Amino acid sequence: MTTDAERLDANRRNWDERVPIHLASPYYDLAAFRAGRNTLHPFELEELTDVAGKALVHLQCHFGMDTLSWARLGARVTGLDFSNAAIEQARALAHELNIEADFVTSNVYDAVAALQQRQFDIVYVNMGSLVWLPDVHVWADIVAQLLRPGGRLYLLDGHPYSHVFGEEQLTVEVDYFSAEPMRWDEPGSYADANASTAHNTTFEWTHTIGSIITSLATAGLHIEFLHERAEAYYQRWPFLEHGAENTYRMPADMPTIPLTYSLMATKPHA
Numbered sequence: 001m002t003t004d005a006e007r008l009d010a011n012r013r014n015w016d017e018r019v020p021i022h023l024a025s026p027y028y029d030l031a032a033f034r035a036g037r038n039t040l041h042p043f044e045l046e047e048l049t050d051v052a053g054k055a056l057v058h059l060q061c062h063f064g065m066d067t068l069s070w071a072r073l074g075a076r077v078t079g080l081d082f083s084n085a086a087i088e089q090a091r092a093l094a095h096e097l098n099i100e101a102d103f104v105t106s107n108v109y110d111a112v113a114a115l116q117q118r119q120f121d122i123v124y125v126n127m128g129s130l131v132w133l134p135d136v137h138v139w140a141d142i143v144a145q146l147l148r149p150g151g152r153l154y155l156l157d158g159h160p161y162s163h164v165f166g167e168e169q170l171t172v173e174v175d176y177f178s179a180e181p182m183r184w185d186e187p188g189s190y191a192d193a194n195a196s197t198a199h200n201t202t203f204e205w206t207h208t209i210g211s212i213i214t215s216l217a218t219a220g221l222h223i224e225f226l227h228e229r230a231e232a233y234y235q236r237w238p239f240l241e242h243g244a245e246n247t248y249r250m251p252a253d254m255p256t257i258p259l260t261y262s263l264m265a266t267k268p269h270a
């Protein structure tokens with residue numbers, strides 16, 4: 001029997017191996033970032049305002065381009081990821097670009113201790129994050145512990161409804177309601193489908209929109225908004241049309257469905 005700890009180990013090996021692939025990929029376009037490009041979506045800057053001078057922790061920060069983009073806007077940033085390969089690259093990038101930032105190697109589930117009980121003004125979590133976590137209720141509780149009273153969670157992620165469809169077409173192939181993870185054995189990466197890879201087994205969990213909202217409410221957070229979005233940020237299906245800035249949408253002759261969502265939740269003052 002496979003335990004969640006073993007599943008997370010498999011996921012980490014997969015991510016460690018993909019760090020250099022992503023660094024070299026046009027998808028992440030490191031050269032443009034080095035030249036000053038901000039990797040955040042314009043709507044993120046409209047939804048998560050007033051970051052200058054704020055303490056922001058980015059959970060599951062990968063190699064830190066989005067974290068460092070918030071720093072370029074004046075936030076005092078900390079990035080956390082369980083892939084040490086990713087964190088080493090994030091530190092190197094911050095050093096090279098002379099951007100002040102802390103990066104910490106830790107499982108999200110150990111974040112409170114790894115960050116020494118520090119509290120933040122903003123917890124930031126973005127695309128492709130919650131599917132890697134077996135328990136969204138424990139995650140929400142950790143987010144609440146990381147926020148100071150009055151602090152904000154900003155979450156941008158894939159819409160769980162979009163997970164039920166097959167890889168090639170809109171046929172329902174995967175449970176929406178399932179506590180069990182999906183096991184995938186896929187070489188390459190969303191950033192480079194042809195990359196040669198050895199650690200290809202991953203385990204991913206679908207957390208329903210209801211369970212995400214309920215877990216945040218149960219953790220004592222106040223939901224400010226949930227914006228469902230008709231755009232994805234990678235080629236989720238072959239028929240999606242590529243727009244500006246890594247944005248992919250349904251063609252005009254197909255129905256729209258929610259592909260991503262953004263959410264703001266705040267921690268009330270005691």
Ligand SMILES: C[S@@+](CC[C@H](N)C(=O)[O-])C[C@H]1O[C@@H](n2cnc3c(N)ncnc32)[C@H](O)[C@@H]1O
Binds near residue numbers: 011106
């Ligand atoms: C798709 S990235 C999200 C970051 C960002 N959207 C990006 O594309 O750069 C997912 C990240 O989650 C990290 N991760 C997965 N499971 C984790 C866990 N249990 N604890 C900490 N990090 C985890 C992976 O190492 C990876 O860097």
